[in-house]
Every structure is written in C-alpha cells, then in structure tokens.
Amino acid sequence: MPDPFRVFAIVGRFPFYITIGAKIEDLPARCVFLLVHMEYSFSSLERKWQEQWTAGQVYRVNSNSPKPKYYVLDMFPYPSGTGLHVGHPLGYIASDIFARFKRLKGFNVLHPMGYDAFGLPAEQYALDHGVHPADSTGQNIKNFRDQLDRIGFCFDWSREVNTSEPGYYRWTQWIFLQLFNSWYNRNERKASSIQSLIRSFETGGSAIVSGYRNLPAFTAEEWKAFPEKRQQDILMEFRLAYCGYGEVNWCERLGTVLANDEVINGVSERGGYPVVKKKLRQWYLRITEYADRLLEGLDKVEFSDAMKEMQANWIGKSYGAEIDFEIATDQGNSQVQRPKLKVYTTRPDTIFGVDFMVIAPEHELVSSLTTASRRQPVEEYIAYVNSRSERERMAEKKITGSFTGSYALNPFDGRRIPVWVSEYVLAGYGTGAIMAVPCGDERDFKFAQHFAIPITNIIGKYFNGQEANPTKEALLENSDFLNGVTMKEAIGLVNDRLESMGLGNRRVNYKMRDAAFSRQRYWGEPFPIVWKNGIAYPLDEKELPLLLPEVKNYKPGPDGEGPLANIPEWTARHLETSTMPGYAGSSWYFLRYMDPHNTLQFCDRKASDYWGQVDLYIGGTEHAVGHLLYSRMWTKFLFDLDLIGFDEPFRRLLNQGMIQGSSRFVYRLSMNANYTGPDKQPERKLPPVFISKVFFDQYNDKNISEQLLIKVSRLIGNEMSIWFSAPPVPLHVDVQLVDGVQLNIKEFKKWKQEYAEALFILEDDKYICGTETEKMSKSKFNTVDPTALVEKYGADTFRMYEMFLGPVEQSKPWDTKGIEGVHRFLRKLWRLFYDESKGKVWTTMGATDAELKILHKTIKKMDEDTERHSFNTAVSTMMIAVNELADLKCHKKEVLEKILILLTPYAPHICEELWNLLGNPFSIIDAPYPVADQKYLAETDKQYPVAINGKTRTEMNISLDATQQQVEALVLSDVAVQKWLNGKSPKKVIYVKNKMINIVV
C-alpha cells in the first residue's frame, strides 16, 4: 500500500479519506469518523446535491441549442391548502424521470412547473376567514414548493408561471379579446377576424353565413341601416367568445350560483338551502364550431384509445335527421296556434314505430302544448324537475314524466302520438324533443312500460316484448312504404322523402355544448369588457391587464352577480362583473412556459416554433374532457390566427392513475349508564370504549354483544348499569397511529383529548382496525405525507418506491410497507462502491464477459422500459442488475459507471454522488446514455418449454437456429416426452422459434 491515506474528495470543510485494505483496529482514531462516511448517508448527500444543482443552474434550459428539443410537461397543480400527499408527486416523478432520460439521450429538455392558482377553494377560504385569496394562495404555493423541492425534481424554476399573477392573466385576457374579436368561418374551416365578417355583411349581406344559425337574412343595405345594437347582437351570434343566456344552479339564500358539486339532493352543500335553475347572462366559448376539428385532431396525437374515445363521446357527433311533427289542433283550445314540434333522431327509419313524443321540461313549447286539463299535473312535474340538479336527473333510475294532453301527428300516416314531458330528455341536446320508439330504444321502452303506453312493433321477431332491441338489421314491418326494407337502408329512404316533402332534413348533431366561460365569483380573471346600452365593448389591448381589484368582502353581488358588482368603482366603469373560470388560465399555460417573461406578447413566435408541441404530457384522467378539450381548442384558435405554428398542443399524453388512501377504522361503542348504588343518578357520560374489529363484525350475534356488555361492565366498574344505545360506530383513525392493522393504543390516546381516557376491548391482546380503500383525503385521516417519507428514507428511495408501486397509469392504494425494499436496494447499490468496513471497493479492473452481459442486458431493458413509461419494471430491472452484480462481486468502474447513468433518472442524488466519487468532474446528467452492444446480448440456444396438448411437461435446451425437422426429432426422442406420448404418435409438432414447443396428440 503506497499511501495509507489518500485525499478522496472534499465536501464542505472536511476532507474525506479512504483507506484501502486496513483493518478497523489498525486505523487511527480519526478514521472512525471517516468510516461513518462510507455509509449511504442519503439525507446529507441529497441536500448537498440539491443545493449544487440549484447553485449551478443545472436544469436551466434555453431556446437556442443545437440539440433536438423535447418538451415534458406535467398538468400543473392547483395549490390547495392541504399540501402535498403521496398521490401528487406520482406524475411529477414520472415526468422527471422521462425528462432526465431524454436529457441523457442528448435532447434539450424543457421541463417546467407552475401553478393553476385561480379557483373556488381559495375564494371559499377567503369567504370563511377573510384572508385575501392572493395571500392564502401565495402561502400554499410556498408550501408546495418546499415539499416539491425535497424530492429532487429537475424543473426549470426560472420559468415558473402562476395564472393568478397580472403578468400572466394579462395574456389570458388578451387571448379572450382575440376570441371575442373572431368568428368561425365554416367555408375556410378556421377562425377569422370579426372585421372580415363585418366586411362581408357590408358587401354581401348575410349570404356568407346562411344556414349558420336561425338568423333572419339581410342584405348589405339592410345591414348598414341596422342600428348599432342590432348589428352588435348579430355579431354576438358569431363571436367565438360570446354572451348569451344559460341556466345555472341558483341558491336564493346564499345569493349565489353553485357548481353541480356544491348541490346535493337539490339543496346547497353549505347550509342545505334550496337550489333552483335560473337563467343568467353568461359568457360562452363557441367550442362547438371546433367540434369536427377536435374530433379529427385525435388522429394526429398519441393519446390512449380510452382517452380518445372519451373525448369523441363527449363531442358526440351523430348523423340523423330533424323531423317536424304537426300538432293535432282538436284539443278544445285550438285557438292557440301551435307551432310544429321539431325532433332530432338518429333513427328516422323507425318513424312508424313512434308511440309517443317526449319534450324536455325546459322546452319552450311545454306551456303551449299543455292542455287545460293537464296544466296542473304538468306544472307540478316541472316544479319537481326544477328542484333537482342535472347530476341527479342523469343518475335517476326512476321513471318520471307527465302527459301534456297534446298529440303530434306522424308526418307520413297522420297517426296521433301523445306528447309527454320528461326529465330524461335534456334541453341542451338536439332540439330538446325526441320521438320515442319503445321497441327499439331501451329508455323509451321503460317509459312506455311504466306509463302503459301501447307499443308498436316494427321489427317483427327482433322484438320480444321484454326489452327493446336497437338493431339496424331488421326488416321493417308495420311501416307503410318501408315494409320489407332493412332498417339500415330505410334511414336514407326516409331522409330523402322527408326532404322532398319539406318535413325535415338531414342533420349532423353534436352532444357537446358551447363552454360556459363566466363565473359569478371573485377569484378569477376579470373580463376586459365594458357594457354600454346593452352592448359589450372590448377594452383596448393597451389597457391590459385589467387588474382584479381588492374587495372588502367576497360575498356575492346583487341579482346573482359576482362579488365585483359590490365595488362602486368597478360598476361605475360598467365593467363586466363576472370573472373567467378556472380553465381559462390553464388552456394556454403550456405556451407561456416557452417564453414566460415576455411583456410584449403571450409567447414569442420564435420560442413557440422552437419548442413546438408538448412531446409528453402527464396528468390524471379526471381532466379527460374538460381541460384537454379547452386547451386543444385554444391551440387551434391561436393556430388559426397564425400566432403559433401547430394546432394540437400535446403530441403524447400519459395518464397517471390515482393513488388511493388505505383508511383505518376504530369502532366506538354507543352506550349509556346509570349508577346502581344508593345515590342513583340519571344517565352519565362514560369514557369512550372501542372494540376490536372482530367484535364489530360479529356485533349482530347476540352472544357476542352480551359478552361485550359483560366485558365493558368489568372495565368500567360494577356500580354502573350499562346498556348499548345504538350499534357501534366506525370512525376513521389516523393511519399514522396504526401499524398494519394493529392500533398503537398509546399514541391513539394522545391523538385527541377526548380519547385520553379511552378503554379498549382487544382480541389476542391487540386492537385490530378495520380497513377500506378510498380517496386520499385529510378528512379521512388516510393521507401520507411525502416529506416525512423523504426524511426517513431519502428522496431517491421515495421516488423509486412511488414508481415501483405499479404501472403509472393504474390507480392503486398507497401502502408504505414496501418502501424498505427499495431503500435496501439503494444501500446494496452503494455497497458495490463502498463497504462500511472496508471502505472503497470499486476498482478500475477490466470487466468479464459475464459482467458485461449483465450490463448490456440491463441497458437494453432500461432503455425500453423507460421509453414505454414502464417505470415499475425498470426499477425491478435495476434491482435484478444490482443483485446479479453483487452475486458476481463486481465492483468494476467500467460496469458500475454505466449502471449509474441508467439509474440516474430514477435516483438522481445517489447516482450523482457515486458518479462524483468515481472521479467524474461533471454532472452525471450530462453523461451520454449507454448503448447496448448486441455482442453481449446474442444467445445461441434456449431452454424451451415442451408442452403436450398445451400443458408444459418438460424443458429442453435447443439451439436457436434449429429447423422444424431437427426440433421434431429432438423432442420426440426425449424420454419425458415419450412417457407422455404413451406410445401414441403425435398429430402435429408446433415449434415457435424462441418461444415454445407444443406437441398435439
């Protein structure tokens, strides 16, 4: 040993020495201190590297690089007051791994993070506590950031965005103005400036938009002669952000509009006050104009099939017909002129099977179609429907409805068809009225059955009288001119005839409605709109940002207006008093990251051209239809205006699953007691008594409950007479107080003051808790704090464990139990480099073929698994590699160094540390990703499973280049095979190269 001590590294103020081959006893006292540092001390090394990465701006990127770009984005979080739980970082860890992976592979990676900071919870908190939402949001953001930082993400924080900051929402308002000042030109299939529409009106009248909406036609001269209000009203019918009227959940007592979420069983979640439907002036985005392009765009992106299907279903494009039904005028009140009833149907072929009509309760003809004798029941029914939320209406299994008293006439044969009103028909879809064909539609069938409406069978044997059959294959019967025609063909025939007779026309319909874009709330972007004489005027771009003003209270304004209506200075300027919804800021934030500090534009074209689409977007499926559709629409709109160069924002989407909480329950007895002694007292309060799970499960067994009563009496004392007043109550208990299912009684007593004197009835001397898997939530005490885990095991362990839990896409319950295994793995990895007693063990010796084989096998698998987002199997691949290298006692730098690069996306801190200790002068994130060498992967033979009739019976080692004949000969001569053949000759030998061999007898 030339030099017993060698300076190895200097970290902080202390030189680190490494001893080679020395025994502990022989070392000077100082080395005891040194040896401690041969351990994997994750907390200090993680802190050290996080500081160095920040100080060195290692993750800062810019837009001029010769490398190819890659954009990895997380759905940014709403900074809620409850902080992070282990479910939040799942997607961030996945994206972080992928961002680091791509960087190692030579890409210039944009990986930013920010906050979706406007939203209802902050406003509710303000309402309850009087804290300004900006303050509480700021505090929440700080907490989020602190927690995120400990996990060691490679976000470029210099690009952070916050949707509630004026510097950001100025551009949200700016884009709104562009939407307001645009219309959708269907001929060109793109958005154009509203000025171009005005010019068309001025030169050619309404010709350019004929058939767009039910607008009366006008000439150029008429247009010019219209008063301004009339002109503006017409333009409003075309603007992509427009004002209209829509129904909202209105709570009179709270004086506010409520989200569907806030309405439970027809009353407000807060306070339980009645909620009714109310028409209010609302802003909308005309997303329906983009329906077709949103549908077509799905072919150009890599979303999961399920996701595409959900979006397509939401858009809900269908081909059908609108049919006008005349109303019979012999009801006694025939003086009322009844317009025709227009229905939308996708099945015009079933026109002769129409047994009744149903109109939505909100349909404009409800009142005029209701005859005098039916007025009262119909009005009662409408009142009932109004008391129910849309959610309830949709989830309702009960069949409800009311006959209006009117009859419609079948356009072909004049048959009288009763017209009903029912909540299962929604006003917003189609025409709000349907023709019901009970033999072909399940809901119509149930309705007919419930109200005993006779059913016409037009599909013969296809209808069994028990349930509807939506087939299109049947030959029509009872169908006049369609008899004997298949339903498929009949659709076209009926449409032709309807159109030629002027009774209806073909029609493409969308389930999707325009997006409501205003909220009667405070904590959102103000609209840059001024109202004068009922006309909405946009603010000039120079006046942006229109700052959200301070308010004294966050209570709603008068007449259902938002809190801004309470500010005299605001209303004096006639500014719009509602604000934009949560999704406004999140519809374009991915663009702002590209150029976050630009004060002249929302995003410089050069920056958006360089970064382009988000290459990988990670987030939960809960945003499947909302956020993803809105941001796709905004992107298409900005593309139409030539402000960006791509019309789909997200090239590839990865949906992370939800991490559920594993709740624990204790069971509290409900009981009362009396003194039985001389000084009899009435009912007395008792200490809480909890029973272990087994007693709760068997509580209904009389013997058990009697036994329980005896046990409780013993616990409490004999001078009491005790009885159970109700069954025991399961209560959520903090999962931190439970080890597996066993309650830590000591800690439990400390948890809440009321439990300090608690008594327990145990099984096997233990208190066993009940379990349930449910959403992770503070109120269920089943949240797990990532920070505590990071402190205990380190960020690298935490990151890897979250990935190891299962496929990212899959929902799964959290269980901290297995985290030790991942931590052991990292320590085992460390020991390949440094041994606690021997110190440095890594060497620069050349690697053997066996070692290189492990390395290259691992390189191949890690590359593939990471690329296909199979992070859980990647972690196990690393475990296998380290296990195998440890078995071979491989401590060779040549091999280990590459292993570190493979692992660094997953466990960046330990890899950076070991990489550094190996003597590399630069960060491991700038190392080249290793390439698998085929030389070490090629196999010459394989251990084949040999099956007889599909059941594996033996294994044989056969060369990979063996031919079918060779394999047959080899296999059939095998002893084990012959035993199973039992003298019979095989029919066929199936040999699938590199897979298996199957002998069919």
Next chain:
RNA sequence: GCCCGGAUGGCGGAAUUGGUAGACGCGUCAGACUCAAAAUCUGGUAUUCGCAAGGAUGUGCAGGUUCGAUUCCUGUUCCGGGCACCA
C-alpha cells in the same frame, strides 16, 4: 342512467405481438453471523394430494374461439374515474 377503465399468491405487482402464469419487492418461515439486537447474507414460500418422485387445480364469474387464452370474442358481477360552475 350514460361514457371510460380495472379485477392475477397473504400484499403491491410481472408476463411488451395469443406461447413456461406468479419476475421484482413486501410479508412470512427456516438457517448463518452476533453475548444480544440491528444490519447483512443463504434458502423456502399460489392452492391442493403425496414421504418423495410426481400429479391435479389456478389470473372476478359463466361460456366461446385456438394446438395453446391473464392476453381475443360474448354475457355477467363487483370496484374506481368522468358526466359540462371542483381543479
């Protein structure tokens, strides 16, 4: 109600294109080291019959296609997510 997912040992999960079901980890059992503990290491661990060799069963349930099905098809049960003002 409608739309989209999911279901595999005691537990989380693996099986990438229809080809050896249970990789990897947890837990657990046995052993080594230790005065002891921790840490570490070695081995076993789907169920069932059997001393063993070996056999049978087995991927929510019921069928089907196939030489072969966790994987494809039909039906069904249960669980999770979404359903337009939560984000």
